[in-house]
Every structure is written in C-alpha cells, then in structure tokens.
Amino acid sequence: MKPLRLLVLGCLLLFAPGGWCEELVVLVDRAADMPMSRIENGRLTDGVHKMLGEALARGTGRELRFLLLPRKRIARALQQGEADILCGYTPEWIEGDYLWTETVFTAEEVVVTDAGQPQPHAIADLRGQAIGTILGYQHPEIEKILGAGFVRDDSPNMETNLEKLARGRVHHILIARGVLEYRQRLRAIPLKLHPPLSAASFNTRCAVSRKGHLSLEEANRAIAAAARDGTLARILAQFR
Template identity: 45%
Template sequence: MTLPGRVSRRSLLLVSLAGVGSARAGEPTLHVLVDGSLEMPQARFKDGRPVDGLQYLLAVELGQRLGRAVRFRLVPRRRIAQLLDQGQEADLICNYIPGWLPGPLQWSRPYLDDADMLVSATRRPAPAQLQDVAGQRIGTVSGFLYPETETALGSGFVRDDAPNLITNLRKLASGRIDHAIVGRVTFEYLQRRGELPLELHPPLVIARLRTACALSPRSTLPLPQLDAALAAMQADGSLARIVERFR
C-alpha cells in the first residue's frame, strides 16, 4: 500500500507563518506552533503550511473562542521548547504532555486521550512486555522523548531515529527495524485507512496519555482563559466533533 507523502526536508527546516482569517486592527493574535514532522490526523501541510488535521482545527476553534486571529508557525521539533520559553511569536502548542516538553511551561487542562504503543512486525515473536525488546532497535522520531520507555529499558532502549512515523513504518516494511513506537490516535487513523504497509502484531500499550496544550510563560493569553475555552469545547461537543472527523 502507498503511504501518505511526508513533509519535505526543506519544510522541516523552515519556520513558516500562515494566517487564518484577517486580523482587525488591534485584534490580538494567537501564535500556534506546529511540529513540521507531523502527519495526519495531527496535521496536513501544503506549501509548508498546516491546512487540516486535529492540531489545525483545534487551533482555529480556540482562536474563534478566544477572539484572536490565529497564526501558525511551522517549526522543527527540537526548537519547540526553546521558542515557547522565549515566547516570541510562540504562544502555545497542543496535543502534547509535560513529559515530552520539559521546562517552565504552563499546561492547560487535558482534553484528548491517546497512548504510546509499541508495534512489531509479525516476522518477530510478539513481545509480551516492553522489556522483551531490550537491546533491539526501536523506531523512534528524531527529537521526541519517550520517558516511559527510557525508564523501563534504561540502556536497553536502542533508538533508531527517523524524521517521522511514516518513515518508521517504511523501515518496518523493509525489515530495517522490527519495532516502532507510535501514537494510538495516528496509528488507528492509518489502520482505518488501510495505510499500514505490513502485517503487525496487536500493539503493546506503553503508556496511556491525556494530551493538553503547552502555553508559553511569556504569552499574553492567561492560562485560565485557555482552560475555559477548552472546557467549553468539551461541554458543547465541538471538540468531540473535531476528533470524530478523523475516526
């Protein structure tokens, strides 16, 4: 099967800005960071700009509720924490957890259930627990942290980094690696669309997660205001409708 196209290396290295709607004079702006290595359902890019996906639609909805014009900033993963700490044209990034972005950030209320999972090719015996793959190469995404796996495996955690999940799935299909760590939301999206390139054992759940938005400590957006907007989206079903689009 054909896997969806990945973001070009040029797009990964560029810092791109894309406005949503027209900002009126004096209207505040919500500067939203987006990791350039993402794939659907988290984000779809066109000409170096996010145009669809969970993170895109969530940010647009937040902007409307907060009365702010949304501007997206496409950045490499390794720069996210630094940009949020500096707070220059960087208010927040969503669908993260504190373990992925350590530092003096403010965290919103959690709003989306997800999980880190280990997937293994059927050419290998199915691991019963994470410790069964200690010392074996595991497909990971460059710049991403896996605190639960690091704790469980210690020096036996042998990373095999790739730019994104799609590249890791290609490496699984070619036999270059036998295991990879994937997010449940993204994995199930690809599975439903028939876009997994090989036979896999049922995934082994490593950690259950509830993702949130990381807010810059220098942002002009108060955390209680962000939390109130997310709570309203949960209460009126608009958040569930966004998520349902990708199920």
C-alpha cells in the same frame, strides 16, 4: 462563510478603522504528520493541530496564526514568547517552564511489531532490540522499563517509521494507537502486525508561554468550551 472567517471579519468590523484584532499564535512541530498535521507549501492545511487551533481561536476571540517550526526549535520559541501556545504535549516531553492547561485529549502509546517476527508479550521482551522512534521525542515509560536496553532508531517523522517497518529496516515502532489505526485504514495494503503492546497512557495538554499574549485562564476556558459543545470529540472522530 466558515466560522473562523466570520471571527476575523468580526474583529475587523469591531476595531475598524484604527484598531486591531489580537492574534493567537499556535506553535506546531513541522515533523508532525497526519492525522496530527498536513503541511503543504509551508502551510498547515489539515489535521488535529489545525482544527484544535481553530477551536482555540474561536474560544478566545482572536485571529489565528500558526507558527511551524522544526522540533528542535519549539521549546526555545515558546519560552521566548514567539508563540502563545503549543498543544498535544505533556510536561515530560518538552523542556522549559510553561503554564499547562487542563487535559485536551487522552491518548495511548503502543509498540507494534512486524507479524513476521516473534511476538513480544511485554515491553521488557524488547530489551536490546531497535525500536523505531521519532527524533527529539522522549519516552520515559519505555526508558524506565528497558533502561540501557532501550535502543532507539530515530526517524524524522512517523511516516518514515512506518515505511521502515514495512521494508523490514526495523521490526518494532512506538506509535500512538490513534495514529496507527488511522494509518492502517488509509494504507492500500495494511501492515501485518502483532497486536499492539500498550506502552503508556497519557493526558495531552497545551503549554502556554509565560511570555506570550494568552493567559492560562483564557486557554482553559476555550478548551472547556470546545469540550462542552462536542468540538473535541468531533476532531477525534474525524480521524479515526
């Protein structure tokens, strides 16, 4: 029996017949795609968000429920306490007042360019050129370098961005290095790209709702436990 099912069964046995097992509601952006999320028939079935949510549920001793929402509804839902926690973000990426956990993963954002185009040697070389981005996501480091010359070409998700790059509709995209490596490995014919330009390095954390049912201390304990027992490392290794 899987560990999460054992957790749920344990809750039921512990509190039966009249009690209940407290729920952990993990918020996930519906626009996220693999390796972060795979959503099938309205359910989260695979990816980093799923595995991390399961680790948090084990670490807090709660029954897990994922709440999948469009990007534009995430901040309001978390502020209103419709969910307890949202992971994979930094405070600069989402508006609102939340409690922030310790670092969960360290990641790097890069710009990649079609090898058929002149190779940029610095982010500043892209001033005035369209860069594939995801609708609703902020890139303060790029904005600081390019200013008004940061020309966004928004897509609903990274899969669309990569397809636009493959078809020549854009020549540059912003993407996490880990996502790029994962996607290139899965493609039948990998995209021909110039070496990535590092745009930003950041420590992703989890935003804990001030109106939810999870304390910051509980979240940090669960994250620390997942780091100690190797769960976080295994999650990343699975999608490299």
